[in-house]
Amino acid sequence: MRIAVQGCCHGDLNQVFSKVAQIHERNAIDLLLILGDFQSIRDKNDFQSISIPKKYQKIGDFKEYYDNDDLKPPVLTLFIGGNHEAMRHLMLLPHGGYVSRDIYYMGYSNVLWYRGVRIGSLSGIWKQWDFNRERMSWKSIEESHAWLSKVRELYHVRNSDMLPLFMMDGEERLDIMLSHDWPDGVVYHGDIRGLLRRKPFFERDVQMRRLGNPKSWQLLRQLKPKWWLSAHLHVRYEAIINHNKRKKNDDELELDLSSEDDRQEATTRFLALDKCLPRRNWLEIIEVEQDTSHPSYQDRDTLYWDPEFISNLQRIAAGDKVSKPVAKSRDEGTDHSQYAIPQYTAGIQRREQEQTANFIKRFLSNI
Numbered sequence: 550m551r552i553a554v555q556g557c558c559h560g561d562l563n564q565v566f567s568k569v570a571q572i573h574e575r576n577a578i579d580l581l582l583i584l585g586d587f588q589s590i591r592d593k594n595d596f597q598s599i600s601i602p603k604k605y606q607k608i609g610d611f612k613e614y615y616d617n618d619d620l621k622p623p624v625l626t627l628f629i630g631g632n633h634e635a636m637r638h639l640m641l642l643p644h645g646g647y648v649s650r651d652i653y654y655m656g657y658s659n660v661l662w663y664r665g666v667r668i669g670s671l672s673g674i675w676k677q678w679d680f681n682r683e684r685m686s687w688k689s690i691e692e693s694h695a696w697l698s699k700v701r702e703l704y705h706v707r708n709s710d711m712l713p714l715f716m717m718d719g720e721e722r723l724d725i726m727l728s729h730d731w732p733d734g735v736v737y738h739g740d741i742r743g744l745l746r747r748k749p750f751f752e753r754d755v756q757m758r759r760l761g762n763p764k765s766w767q768l769l770r771q772l773k774p775k776w777w778l779s780a781h782l783h784v785r786y787e788a789i790i791n792h793n794k795r796k797k798n799d800d801e802l803e804l805d806l807s808s809e810d811d812r813q814e815a816t817t818r819f820l821a822l823d824k825c826l827p828r829r830n831w832l833e834i835i836e837v838e839q840d841t842s843h844p845s846y847q848d849r850d851t852l853y854w855d856p857e858f859i860s861n862l863q864r865i866a867a868g869d870k871v872s873k874p875v876a877k878s879r880d881e882g883t884d885h886s887q888y889a890i891p892q893y894t895a896g897i898q899r900r901e902q903e904q905t906a907n908f909i910k911r912f913l914s915n916i
């Protein structure tokens with residue numbers, strides 16, 4: 550499966566889609582992933598809920614796609630939230646949903662299937678002081694006219710976002726994981742010197758292990774996705790994380806006890822990309838092996854929710870705080886049709902609350 554990956558969008562959708570269309574015409578692409586700072590600004594009222602200095606505020610390209618039911622990207626597009634989002638809009642879709650035809654927001658966190666590829670996601674950025682705090686509700690902020698004072702904290706990752714991801718079985722297949730900021734440990738598995746030559750002001754954060762989200766690093770080590778994709782720091786960076794178990798001998802030397810085949814398989818490839826600007830590395834194509842046995846491989850135009858992730862949401866809603874995985878995403882006998890995401894219908898992007906209500910009714914109403 551050929552997947553286009555784009556870093557920080559900052560509202561320049563037409564530029565991104567134009568580049569993807571050029572590549573797609575030469576060699577077909579299956580999917581586009583946008584790694585945050587998407588900026589789904591619908592109108593001027595949304596500016597009160599986005600962290601952008603006034604002099605840089607612009608409506609951007611998204612409004613065209615939100616208003617026009619016939620306008621669509623060259624390929625299906627999934628995106629996560631960053632720290633420059635119109636939260637007055639995205640908070641209406643906590644579990645994700647369509648924001649236009651063929652553009653799907655993945656919510657605060659999620660796991661979806663598309664064409665035999667399993668994709669996890671986490672929106673927002675790490676701030677320790679907000680991790681265990683509950684977000685204010687959309688309604689309370691709207692009624693109190695508090696968007697301007699609350700917007701920055703709304704971008705911060707919460708424990709409630711990550712818990713259903715931590716409850717997943719790390720032995721299960723996970724092809725791709727998306728996050729806006731980096732897991733804090735990945736920087737030590739790539740070319741640090743090269744990074745600091747380009748971004749010397751990162752040095753103190755690298756030394757203090759503060760360049761990213763420590764909880765995401767724990768999650769990466771647990772879930773071992775084949776790819777972890779991030780943006781946020783406006784620089785391209787690669788790293789390879791080896792998950793093979795290591796054991797120290799009597800001389801305190803680490804011995805890799807895995808076979809060569811295991812070493813090739815038990816790794817995560819990390820890729821971070823830049824923002825959408827000239828002469829920047831903001832778009833790349835990756836290729837991911839597909840699971841030909843999953844229904845989404847045959848049903849090529851349908852997104853699927855992941856049964857294991859949905860089960861974790863249900864356990865949390867029922868008050869089960871145990872983080873031990875119990876549900877498998879590939880249990881025999883699973884009726885995958887109940888996890889098929891409904892196809893886009895005209896205007897559904899402008900009925901955000903209806904999309905959320907339908908998700909809750911489908912999966913969480915009987916908890």
